[in-house]
Amino acid sequence: MSEGANPQNISDQLGANIPYLRRFSRAMTGSQQSGDTFAAATLEAILADRSVLDGHDVKTGLFKVLYSIWASAGAPVEEGENGAHAKAQRRLATLTNNSREALLLHTIEGFSFSEVGEIVGVTQSEAEELISIARNEMADSASGSVMIIEDEAIIAMDIESIVADMGHRITGVARTRDEAIALAKADLPDLILADIQLADNSSGIDAVNDILQAQGARPVIFITAFPERLLTGDKPEPAFLISKPYSVDQVISSVSQAMFFSSTETLNA
Structure with missing residues (x-):
């Protein structure tokens, strides 16, 4: 976020991107409830300290804050002792770290490779590699x-x-x-x-x-x-x-x- 940016403009941009933040958060965590919990925590963090957006455009900064909060919580995904969620947990354990999230950010949310790198904390080339890995790993994981x-x-x-x-x-x-x-x-x-x-x-x-x-x-x-x-x-x-x-x-x-x-x-x- 640039120094001296208009607070009203920033608020408008945040509001416009909240639906897509929630979409990403739900896809990341596997459920609406847990995804919305992390999206709400993201907005609370930004309201408490707007400086967390510094150095990024508003949308990239917003998603970076969400990703940081989710990662610091242990990157949780909706859990279940049996059934579909348990199967998902077993599959998640086989994936390369950050790959699935990088794929979501790039293909669904439309971030460039460099922006994906900013959000997940890797270089642009590493982001490209993660997305390629995710495509291969997830394509091989299930069919039907x-x-x-x-x-x-x-x-x-x-x-x-x-x-x-x-x-x-x-x-x-x-x-x-x-x-x-x-x-x-x-x-x-x-x-x-x-x-x-x-x-x-x-x-x-x-x-x-x-x-x-x-x-x-x-x-x-x-x-x-x-x-x-x-x-x-x-x-x-x-x-x-x-x-x-x-x-x-x-x-x-x-x-x-x-x-x-x-x-x-x-x-x-």
Whole structure:
């Protein structure tokens, strides 16, 4: 943060980036509750001492403070003695330190290699290496079947191609809530990748919640052109959220992360 910067402008920038800070924190920790706890601690630290942002632009500084707080707490991830969270814990133990977080920062949050290095405390070349390592380690950690809920044919075909090239099996593509429910009954997927607004004005959120209620928990990735409308903090939110327009790297990273954790949190209708 530059010396003499306008406090109101800084506050505005902080406010604009809070939804994305919470998204990163939740993806890092594996749950909305623990992620939001660290996001809140980050804002409290900045309110107590604005100088923690010095030397960085506001967004990079904000994420660096979050990462520092999370790392100093032992880099915790949502724990469980059995089930999906326990499986995630075992998988996390096999990953190179900082690699998964570097991948999230670069592919999902859009930070450059040099900015990723600033946030996690490594050089630019080390950040590039960490991201490459993460792609390889997470791609090898889990594979399975994926259902796509998307009403735009071109986007559905694009996502299908990306996911299939990752080595996952596509169970099918649904354009409406009813089609999604029927497809899940016919071939239950390991992961669901869903748009929010569907062809018949039905909701991808409703479709996913119906499927999970009937078939049991499984990882979900939501796609939306307006992520800030979902990242409000006033109701349950998805652990994995891709913004439209998306990049191939964002889809690959999100699918790898969701498969890796084999768990998710969904939205209330």
